[in-house]
Amino acid sequence: xxxxxxxxxxxxxxxxxxxxxxxxxxxxxxxxxxxxxxxxxxxxxxxxxxxxxxxxxxxxxxxxxxxxxxxxxxxxxxxxxxxxxxxxxxxxxxxxxxxxxxxxxxxxxxxxxxxxxxxxxxxxxxxxxxxxxxxxxxxxxxxxxxxxxxxxxxxxxxxxxxxxxxxxx
Amino acid sequence: xxxxxxxxxxxxxxxxxxxxxxxxxxxxxxxxxxxxxxxxxxxxxxxxxxxxxxxxxxxxxxxxxxxxxxxxxxxxxxxxxxxxxxxxxxxxxxxxxxxxxxxxxxxxxxxxxxxxxxxx
Numbered sequence: 001x002x003x004x005x006x007x008x009x010x011x012x013x014x015x016x017x018x019x020x021x022x023x024x025x026x027x028x029x030x031x032x033x034x035x036x037x038x039x040x041x042x043x044x045x046x047x048x049x050x051x052x053x054x055x056x057x058x059x060x061x062x063x064x065x066x067x068x069x070x071x072x073x074x075x076x077x078x079x080x081x082x083x084x085x086x087x088x089x090x091x092x093x094x095x096x097x098x099x100x101x102x103x104x105x106x107x108x109x110x111x112x113x114x115x116x117x118x119x120x121x122x123x124x125x126x127x128x129x130x131x132x133x134x135x136x137x138x139x140x141x142x143x144x145x146x147x148x149x150x151x152x153x154x155x156x157x158x159x160x161x162x163x164x165x166x167x168x169x
Numbered sequence: 170x171x172x173x174x175x176x177x178x179x180x181x182x183x184x185x186x187x188x189x190x191x192x193x194x195x196x197x198x199x200x201x202x203x204x205x206x207x208x209x210x211x212x213x214x215x216x217x218x219x220x221x222x223x224x225x226x227x228x229x230x231x232x233x234x235x236x237x238x239x240x241x242x243x244x245x246x247x248x249x250x251x252x253x254x255x256x257x258x259x260x261x262x263x264x265x266x267x268x269x270x271x272x273x274x275x276x277x278x279x280x281x282x283x284x285x286x287x288x289x
Contacts, residue, residue, distance in 0.1 A: 037195035041172055044193070044224065062224075062255050063262075069226050073194040132227035132234075132263065139262045 028093045035076045035086040035105075043090065044069045047101065054094045055161060064099070064159055067140040070133035071103045071155050079107030079153055097162060103155045109148050172196050175203040183214045183279050189221030192229030201232040204247070208236060213245025216278040220251040225259060233269070246270070250278035 029050060033039045047068040051061035072088055080086045089104040137144050143158040173196035176187045184207040192200050207215050217233075233247060240247050250272045252260065260266055272278035 037193070040193045040195050040226075041191060044191070059254065059258070063258065066224070066226060066259065069193055073226065073228065077194065132230055136227055136259070136262060 026094045028091045031090045031092075033072075033088050033090070034084060035080045035088050035107075036084040037073070037076055040069055040072060043072045046090075047092070050092045050094075051099060051159075054099045056099065056159075060159075063140045064101075064157075067137045067157055068101050068103070070137050071101075071157060074110065074133055075103055075105045075107065075153075075155070078110045079105045081108070083107075097160060099159045099161060101157045103157075105153050106151060107153065109153055110146075173199050175199050177203060177207070179212075180279050182212070183216055183282050184210075184212045185275065185279070186215065186217045187221060188217065188219065191224045192222065192232075193224070193226040194228040197226075197228040197232050200229055201235075204232060204236045208239060211243070213240045213243040214282045215240065215245065215247045216275065216282075217247065217249045218251055218275045218278075219249055219253065219256055220275075222253065222256055225256055230259075230263065230265065237268075246282070248272065248278045248281060250275045 031046060033043070044065040047065040048058075048061045051064045052058060056064065068090070072090070075088050076082065076084075086105070086107060089102075091100075091102040091104065093100040093102075134144075137157065140159075141157045142160050143156070145156045145158075147154050147156075171190065173188060173190040173192060175189070178185050178187075186200075186203050186207070188200055188203075190196070204215065207213070237247055248270045251274060252271055257271075260269075260271070270278075270281065272281065
């Protein structure tokens with residue numbers, strides 16, 4: 001499940017990968033976009049297509065595209081606070097058994113622990129709407145981690161291929 | 170082509186909303202405005218017909234959650250009809266099925282507001 005929180009951020013992706021033989025992976029596909037919500041449709045479509053090329057069935061690819069949409073929305077709304085003149089970089093990597101998407105921004109560090117855990121009943125009574133995106137990302141992906149590196153924020157979303165096409169997330 | 174359109178029509182006391190396309194952080198304002206318009210007209214029995222809704226991100230779900238208390242506290246409800254598999258799946262992931270009534274058809278959703286149903 002998700003590695004949100006301190007443990008996860010103390011265990012960045014490269015360390016994860018070095019702990020086991022690195023599978024053959026294709027070169028990353030990198031996409032840079034302006035930080036405008038107008039591009040979220042493109043993010044969704046590109047993610048879905050790349051996930052399908054990586055071998056995911058369409059319903060799973062659709063969910064992965066939602067997770068990446070949510071992550072990109074978080075970057076635009078929280079890291080960049082709605083500024084539309086910044087850049088969001090998306091790196092798609094097919095690492096054999098894993099499909100990995102990294103979103104890189106140079107905005108403000110957003111502490112994922114500050115995002116409230118979702119309690120749907122309280123959402124209704126307290127009129128809260130925040131945190132749903134993070135909740136969706138965690139439900140859909142096998143791992144969601146955040147790290148700060150060279151003044152850049154990196155949100156890494158990982159989905160294992162094994163067992164996919166089944167009912168998971 | 171627009172990523173989202175939201176048409177509406179009235180059936181008795183029920184307001185039907187027809188979002189067509191994609192609801193995400195970019196398009197959500199249009200969806201939110203349609204819900205708020207119904208509320209401002211004191212029409213609190215709302216059915217969202219999702220047959221044309223391809224995709225909904227958390228922003229759209231947040232728009233529903235942000236309005237539901239006012240709708241219910243005024244004796245109404247927001248109910249959903251004809252969700253496609255993708256949208257149904259997103260609802261399942263979030264556990265929204267426990268919070269919102271969903272119906273297989275628009276007619277069933279509208280009929281659910283009949284006198285026997287009372288306030289939600």
